[in-house]
Amino acid sequence: MRRADRREVGEVTQSPTPDLAVLWEDVITSADFPTRAWLRRTRPVDMHGSTLMLAVGDEPTRERLETKLRPQIEDRLSELFGQPTHLAVMISPELVPDEPAPAPAVPEELPPQPMLPRSKPQEVRLNPRYTFESFVAGSSNRFAHAAAAAVAETPGKSYNPLMIYGPSGLGKTHLLHAIGHYVTSYYENLRVKYVSTEELTNDFINAISNNRTAEFRSSYRDVDVLLVDDIQFLESKIQTQEEFFHTFNTLHNAQKQIVMTSDRPPKLLEALEPRLRSRFEWGLMTDIQPPDLETRIAILRKKVVQQRLTAGTQVLELIASRIPTNIRELEGALTRVAALASLNAQEITEELTQQVLNDLMPEDAAPVDAQTIMAATAGYYGITHDDLTGASRVATIASARQVAMYLCREMTELSLPKIGSKFGGRDHSTVLHAVRKISEKIGVDRDLYNQVTELTNQIKQA
Numbered sequence: 001m002r003r004a005d006r007r008e009v010g011e012v013t014q015s016p017t018p019d020l021a022v023l024w025e026d027v028i029t030s031a032d033f034p035t036r037a038w039l040r041r042t043r044p045v046d047m048h049g050s051t052l053m054l055a056v057g058d059e060p061t062r063e064r065l066e067t068k069l070r071p072q073i074e075d076r077l078s079e080l081f082g083q084p085t086h087l088a089v090m091i092s093p094e095l096v097p098d099e100p101a102p103a104p105a106v107p108e109e110l111p112p113q114p115m116l117p118r119s120k121p122q123e124v125r126l127n128p129r130y131t132f133e134s135f136v137a138g139s140s141n142r143f144a145h146a147a148a149a150a151v152a153e154t155p156g157k158s159y160n161p162l163m164i165y166g167p168s169g170l171g172k173t174h175l176l177h178a179i180g181h182y183v184t185s186y187y188e189n190l191r192v193k194y195v196s197t198e199e200l201t202n203d204f205i206n207a208i209s210n211n212r213t214a215e216f217r218s219s220y221r222d223v224d225v226l227l228v229d230d231i232q233f234l235e236s237k238i239q240t241q242e243e244f245f246h247t248f249n250t251l252h253n254a255q256k257q258i259v260m261t262s263d264r265p266p267k268l269l270e271a272l273e274p275r276l277r278s279r280f281e282w283g284l285m286t287d288i289q290p291p292d293l294e295t296r297i298a299i300l301r302k303k304v305v306q307q308r309l310t311a312g313t314q315v316l317e318l319i320a321s322r323i324p325t326n327i328r329e330l331e332g333a334l335t336r337v338a339a340l341a342s343l344n345a346q347e348i349t350e351e352l353t354q355q356v357l358n359d360l361m362p363e364d365a366a367p368v369d370a371q372t373i374m375a376a377t378a379g380y381y382g383i384t385h386d387d388l389t390g391a392s393r394v395a396t397i398a399s400a401r402q403v404a405m406y407l408c409r410e411m412t413e414l415s416l417p418k419i420g421s422k423f424g425g426r427d428h429s430t431v432l433h434a435v436r437k438i439s440e441k442i443g444v445d446r447d448l449y450n451q452v453t454e455l456t457n458q459i460k461q462a
């Protein structure tokens, strides 16, 4: 059988030349984080003209390379060879991958379901947009990003616990979800639990009142990776602290991974029991700082690509220079700019951006709270505060409620569960739905865009 024929039936009979191996290593190391993990499951076999023959051990990896990764790999290869270079992927039965399939960017792209049996199906509520792939690493967050990546790659073995702290809107939750995505896909048999501290507290209170503490305990202790967001909300909650102390010990003793986020370093969580505070300091603590201008522009650029928008560098610089710290605000500004451009059926120009930014951020604006937003929204739509917090599904009330939730998310530092609690104890997913709905609708409904803009101005001037 000729060598080319052998390749067609998927045998790997030839080791790559040293140069090819070195070159392929270069492609792997220059790839982004999840892509790198996929590429580690491949072997370069040979060059055939301008085509690199690549062997993989299984169908999911072949499909991933063929459908998602091919363009970026071919670009990189072409750069390295100095001429257009193509990729041919084949399955080689005897090439067993060294590593399991890595985390994809979004859930729809997950590799086939786990092959190892689990006692319960994995139900982790993670935002599909918060992956390592969509996270921009810059000088302000590089250490936190690297620590999160290390923990995701080797849960329980690198830094335990990992504590990521810093001010609101800088990507702590994003990293926590990215770890969750990575572990649930990359380690098929590991159980992951993500929870906000408010949910943890509520779960505990419900467990006590329903005599279900044993269930509560097992749901928090029978996991391999526990991700707890906004741990500062444990302050002053003595009983929940006590319970969490034991959960922490159980998991830590069993070398299970714990990752937490907080708005402050543990030593400044003064209303937290000292024994808990000291435990939080056992592993690695890393802060996230507000991003510098370059990183803010890079983040906006990534969002522009994700949302398939067209916005020039000048526009991105304009937004990034006006919003110096909070990345959530940065995203909110981009959403409004994109919405107005879409309504006007025009391109995103500097003038349009300037107009939106002037509306959104008057120079002398003071911080606002949820009460102010709710009062202004109720007044604007001619409804009452009780309508906003109540259960009415009348369209005008439901829509006003969603606008108020959207503005709370955009203009305050409140978390989703906190906003939910202001609106009559609604679930965080209801708030998330409202935020997404209004963000999308202001791009197609001019009346709504104008209402949101007017309301924003009123609130800023209040």
Ligand SMILES: Nc1ncnc2c1ncn2[C@@H]1O[C@H](COP(=O)(O)OP(=O)(O)OP(=O)(O)O)[C@@H](O)[C@H]1O
Residues within 6 Å of the ligand: 130, 134, 135, 136, 137, 141, 166, 167, 168, 169, 170, 171, 172, 173, 174, 175, 263, 299, 327, 328, 331, 413, 414, 415
């Ligand atoms: N480095 C980054 N790259 C891309 N997006 C980012 C980055 N940092 C933050 N974001 C985005 O900014 C928004 C706010 O981030 P996130 O919710 O993770 O902040 P946070 O620090 O957890 O804030 P809070 O303490 O208020 O919960 C999210 O939409 C997130 O995707």
